[in-house]
Amino acid sequence: MHEAHIDCDVAIIGAGPAGTALATHLARDKKRVVIFERESFPRFRIGESLLPLNLALFRELGVEDELERRFIRKYAANFSNDDGTKQSRFPFANALNKEFPYCYEVERAELDQVLLDNATGHGAEVRMGYTVREGIEEGGRVVGLVAVKNDGSERVTVRCKVVADCSGRAAFFGSRLGLKRDVQLETRTSFFSHFENVARDPGDREGDIQIVAFEHGWFWMIPFKGNTTSVGMVVTDSYLAKRKQLQLGRPEERGQHDESTAAVAGAAAEINDAFLAATIAQTPYVRERLKHATQKFPARTIANFSYVMDRYATDGAVFVGDAGAFLDPVFSSGVFLTMKSAQLVAEDLRDAFANNDFSASRFARYEKRIRGAQAIFLKFIKGWYDPAFVDLFFAPRNFLGLKTAITSVLAADLFDPRHLWRLKLRIRLLFALANLHRRTLRRSHGGRSLVQKMAV
Numbered sequence: 001m002h003e004a005h006i007d008c009d010v011a012i013i014g015a016g017p018a019g020t021a022l023a024t025h026l027a028r029d030k031k032r033v034v035i036f037e038r039e040s041f042p043r044f045r046i047g048e049s050l051l052p053l054n055l056a057l058f059r060e061l062g063v064e065d066e067l068e069r070r071f072i073r074k075y076a077a078n079f080s081n082d083d084g085t086k087q088s089r090f091p092f093a094n095a096l097n098k099e100f101p102y103c104y105e106v107e108r109a110e111l112d113q114v115l116l117d118n119a120t121g122h123g124a125e126v127r128m129g130y131t132v133r134e135g136i137e138e139g140g141r142v143v144g145l146v147a148v149k150n151d152g153s154e155r156v157t158v159r160c161k162v163v164a165d166c167s168g169r170a171a172f173f174g175s176r177l178g179l180k181r182d183v184q185l186e187t188r189t190s191f192f193s194h195f196e197n198v199a200r201d202p203g204d205r206e207g208d209i210q211i212v213a214f215e216h217g218w219f220w221m222i223p224f225k226g227n228t229t230s231v232g233m234v235v236t237d238s239y240l241a242k243r244k245q246l247q248l249g250r251p252e253e254r255g256q257h258d259e260s261t262a263a264v265a266g267a268a269a270e271i272n273d274a275f276l277a278a279t280i281a282q283t284p285y286v287r288e289r290l291k292h293a294t295q296k297f298p299a300r301t302i303a304n305f306s307y308v309m310d311r312y313a314t315d316g317a318v319f320v321g322d323a324g325a326f327l328d329p330v331f332s333s334g335v336f337l338t339m340k341s342a343q344l345v346a347e348d349l350r351d352a353f354a355n356n357d358f359s360a361s362r363f364a365r366y367e368k369r370i371r372g373a374q375a376i377f378l379k380f381i382k383g384w385y386d387p388a389f390v391d392l393f394f395a396p397r398n399f400l401g402l403k404t405a406i407t408s409v410l411a412a413d414l415f416d417p418r419h420l421w422r423l424k425l426r427i428r429l430l431f432a433l434a435n436l437h438r439r440t441l442r443r444s445h446g447g448r449s450l451v452q453k454m455a456v
Helices: 017-028 055-063 064-070 106-123 172-178 201-206 243-247 261-263 269-281 284-289 333-355 359-383 386-393 401-409 417-444
Strands: 003-014 033-037 071-075 076-080 088-091 102-107 125-128 132-136 141-149 154-165 179-181 190-197 209-214 217-223 228-236 300-303 306-307 317-319
Touching: 003 017, 003 141, 017 055, 017 106, 017 333, 033 132, 033 172, 033 209, 055 064, 064 106, 064 228, 071 201, 088 401, 106 154, 132 154, 132 172, 141 261, 154 172, 154 179, 172 317, 190 269, 201 269, 201 401, 209 284, 228 269, 243 269, 269 284, 317 333, 333 359, 359 401, 359 417, 386 417
Parallel strands: 003 033, 003 154, 033 125, 076 209, 154 317
Antiparallel strands: 071 102, 076 088, 132 141, 141 154, 179 306, 190 228, 190 300, 209 217, 217 228
């Protein structure tokens, strides 16, 4: 095995949106940046529906024109109940911030390649097909890393000022340091694929993400430019246990978890396909849109969505994007929070280089700001799994500006101090109203919600 040694300013683990966005920011600052990516591109990823405030980040990176050429615009999020009789559309032009009325629906393989090409075009060095094996520590501080080429031909030792962990859900440092903490949500599992010939709305509504609430979870339908649509569902553990019974056509039987591990790991593609198909068939609004559709590849699955780290940095290393936290994807927050993290970390790194100080405390500002946005998203995510709260998404009027508040969260306008105080005030009011609505339902509607018909 060939031994190589690299000295650089910043070593980045991972070439997803966090790593490539951060690399672009740093390369523009004339820093020597080396990215190590375990996989080969193109690669499949979910996280395909982007939020309007992501547009500001793309403009800053200089890739907006390329995204406009490749992808379909998303002007709104449309929420529906299981049969489509109740719907509520949230145009982003109605958010508190009017500057960003749209973003894009993207196939992630393309988006990730655009961002990678942009990083290399600004001077970042990328080593594809390298797996980072360990961090190098001296005196309690990270000073580099060791990476090995996947074919075993080379071992690279890197010495650097700071390591940026952009390894996604693998969470390289956080996992090794025991910092990972599950968010207190009921376990959820997603099943998804891409389909051709899914029905769409006309005109500017073609690019709307469709979110469909049903008794056991929710569906997404994300249209791409052309004829492909991402379709997936996120379901509860109690419904997951019925997977085998649904495949066999015996949904009344009590399910068992005997085959869950194999199926979730992808070893039982037929079961996953049948489970997704059976649930689509039981959800009229989704079934109608997919009645002429063709599935492009076997259903894939991801379990146990949400976690956070106790801290987002250690001396000599900072955890960016999903390496610091990952939230349930119902409000499409992933790519935005990942790329916003990169922007904020780049700001803190400018100060760190100016002071030659890469201790964990240098990233306190980044951690505080990103945790604040995550807290708002997490509050809404928990609300989404409260049937009484879901009813408020379908309110016909913008009572006290509450639909504007929901739209602003859906647009990810969570950092601008011009709007943030009003948004937080309306969010508190929204949750107070949800509690009042819950008491009303218990008195006069048999204790069941109006949209999902679930107990509250």
